[in-house]
Amino acid sequence: MSIRKGNNLFKNIASHGFYNACLLATILILSAILFASAVIRQSLNTGMDNMEKRLGSDIMLVPKGAKENAEDLLLEGSRNTFYFDASIYEKVSSIDGIAESTSQIFLKSLSADCCSSEVEIVFFDPETDFVVGPWIEEEYAKTLSGNQVIVGNSITVENGVIRLFGQEYPVVAKMAKTGTALDSSVYFSKETMPDVIAHAEEKGSFLTKEQLEGGIISSVFINLRSEAKLEKVLETAHQTIGDIFDVVYPKQLNTSLAGNLSRITGIVDIITYALGGLLVILLLLFHSLIMKGRKQEIALLRILGRTRRKLIRELLSELGVISLIGTIIGCLLSMLIVIPFGTYIGMQFQMPYLGPGVIKTLLTLLLIVFFVLVISLITSIFFILHVTHVEPYLALRREE
């Protein structure tokens, strides 16, 4: 497009300022809603996929009375401190029908260290682990030695170390981003627990009697053999260690979470469709008003020798420019809200939430630009064809 034609195009748009501004605002809002809805949907789905991977055991044994806390831990990642005797793990893991089992100990870091690093500390057994492992193995396949740690994706690592309770721990691997509280966890090998507890005590952190005494575990994750019966395994467990545990079924939690997700995305869809529909009606209204207002001008241009094809091209170019500007501004404004506020949105939904990366965001933007251009074209083409096909004489006479 030459500069002169471009100038004429913008002059034409400016000459119908009010209606074009309304059109621009409608397209802007429509694009912003579509973009926000697409990003929120994508983020919830990615978070849910990660959650499915995370709930990687058939059952989880926790101390009696800690079931609710353990479910919160799995769903929201909130680390709660609940313990039972470490010897339970040995007894449980030898029960017939269990394919694999591993134990974890949770220790929430205390407020004294919150500013340098507020983290959730987990002690796990790298040899038997199958719950945390899949996330770690993406970047690191070896076992931990000494006081080495593996950190979640959101943990700030400076010079390859993390400071906790006044000590520096070398970070050997950073986990992939999960969109859950795993991102703010630090994973120690079980062997390092006495050292960490000692350092925490030295720093004056509040520790419970159980934490100080040691010999504790918070949970036992169990995967059953395919032929094993759950009831039978639990019955044996009760006979072996007594009625001192509650059972959490991570996969059932996953199903209920998937139900929540579909309800949330359903609501997001309904809002998007309702507002989208309303805005499309508004677009139809504005196109009809704009074309009605320009009927006389178009008739005059046709009398002056402008061909129908050229007029249609000009009108579509104006519409294209308005739609493009409106869509890009709308998407950028929407991006400005949904991306920085991603964590907050996820917290409000109480669902795992992982925002899309740069490439995915740009692809969504391009897709919405294309989609809105198509909607603009569809809602305007009838009015454009109609106004360019009216006989100039009739168009001018009606305006008298």
Added chain:
Amino acid sequence: MKNRISISILFILSGLLVVLIPTVLFPVCSAEKMKMACFFTKKAEIGLGVVIAAIGALYFFFKNEGVRLGLSLTQILLSALILLYPTKLIGICKSTDMACRVKTLPALIVVTVLLGVVSIGNSLYLAVFKKPE
């Protein structure tokens, strides 16, 4: 006149938002038990917000395009400072689920971008179309 009124209002609003975000709209973490980095960032943002709003008020009183261009350019730098306090110069809590990180910082990002865009756009407008002597 239109430029003076509209831009002045936008600047004053931005300044007020910078003051209100960490204090009222999306307050930073409570400092009852201990004062964390976000507490000091809040203090700095309050001061910065007042300066931004004051420049906005001054913008209204100056008819000279050159002065207004200068004020507009200052706002570009101040908008960068809004974000530099919580991210580089002072900081906020490092935990990913703290109020300052989840709400205050995103809101400050929004104001930074909006003030930055308005200031850059206005500076270009004044420099290109108004051409101050």
